[in-house]
Amino acid sequence: MTTQKFSSTGNFGKLADQYKVGRKGVPEEVLDYLWSHIKKSKPMILDVGCGTGLPSRQLAGRGALVTGTDISPEMIRAAKENSQENISYLVASTQALPFPDESFDIVTSFSAFHWFTDTKSTKEMKWVLKPGGPIFIVNKNDIGDFSQGYRSIFRQYMTEDLPRIKNGYSPDQILQEAGFGDIKRTVFPVSEFFTIEQVMDYFQSVSGWNLVPPESKKEALELLKEYAHGRAENGVVERKLEIITQLGFR
Numbered sequence: 001m002t003t004q005k006f007s008s009t010g011n012f013g014k015l016a017d018q019y020k021v022g023r024k025g026v027p028e029e030v031l032d033y034l035w036s037h038i039k040k041s042k043p044m045i046l047d048v049g050c051g052t053g054l055p056s057r058q059l060a061g062r063g064a065l066v067t068g069t070d071i072s073p074e075m076i077r078a079a080k081e082n083s084q085e086n087i088s089y090l091v092a093s094t095q096a097l098p099f100p101d102e103s104f105d106i107v108t109s110f111s112a113f114h115w116f117t118d119t120k121s122t123k124e125m126k127w128v129l130k131p132g133g134p135i136f137i138v139n140k141n142d143i144g145d146f147s148q149g150y151r152s153i154f155r156q157y158m159t160e161d162l163p164r165i166k167n168g169y170s171p172d173q174i175l176q177e178a179g180f181g182d183i184k185r186t187v188f189p190v191s192e193f194f195t196i197e198q199v200m201d202y203f204q205s206v207s208g209w210n211l212v213p214p215e216s217k218k219e220a221l222e223l224l225k226e227y228a229h230g231r232a233e234n235g236v237v238e239r240k241l242e243i244i245t246q247l248g249f250r
């Protein structure tokens with residue numbers, strides 16, 4: 001199978017403000033794992049599909065010099081609002097990364113790689129990496145029925161189906177085809193915990209929320225709130241996840 005070209009980018013720009021408040025960062029144990037493969041104290045990291053910069057800030061907090069790129073100007077605007085030392089952000093598609101070859105020690109992509117798994121993008125990510133440097137792909141996969149519940153509410157109002165972006169998605173194979181070696185897949189089972197208010201922001205940061213027509217959003221929010229209350233224990237909603245990581249080397 002050759003890599004599939006996905007035309008969608010998720011249209012996250014529309015969700016930038018919700019995304020900033022609704023999303024959780026990367027568990028420290030996942031970053032500890034990445035750091036166990038890093039030799040430099042101040043590695044230069046390119047974080048592609050950086051969104052509002054939540055993981056980029058975590059990387060910079062560990063001493064990395066981070067460049068965050070995203071195709072969405074709204075996401076980059078939101079990232080810059082929260083910026084901190086040692087991070088620069090710019091709008092760039094993974095299809096044309098505006099950096100010289102071998103510029104970075106590490107390339108990372110958090111909850112984003114499935115949006116740009118075309119051969120051109122993966123090769124771009126490879127060329128900007130120094131020889132021997134790691135690429136680190138991280139995806140959060142829901143386990144259990146948490147996401148089925150809110151997605152079925154979205155579906156009651158949608159006129160087109162949710163994007164099936166992960167159908168046939170095989171990051172190991174994509175990395176292999178782009179010429180990365182020593183690819184390792186590691187899975188971290190974790191849970192995220194939300195207050196009702198936080199989980200409401202989370203629902204509205206999911207790309208499928210874009211497909212609920214504006215005139216139905218108020219009603220959908222009522223149902224989502226009922227759903228959140230139904231799942232809450234002592235006011236806290238649990239999202240069970242597997243964090244799936246792929247580490248490969250140029």
Ligand SMILES: C[S@@+](CC[C@H](N)C(=O)[O-])C[C@H]1O[C@@H](n2cnc3c(N)ncnc32)[C@H](O)[C@@H]1O
Nearest residue numbers: 009012049050051071072093094110112115116
């Ligand atoms: C689910 S968000 C993840 C954001 C961030 N990495 C995080 O974990 O919070 C996916 C991001 O990928 C970006 N994206 C989608 N296609 C892209 C492409 N071809 N090039 C660069 N960014 C892209 C979207 O705009 C969105 O901000």
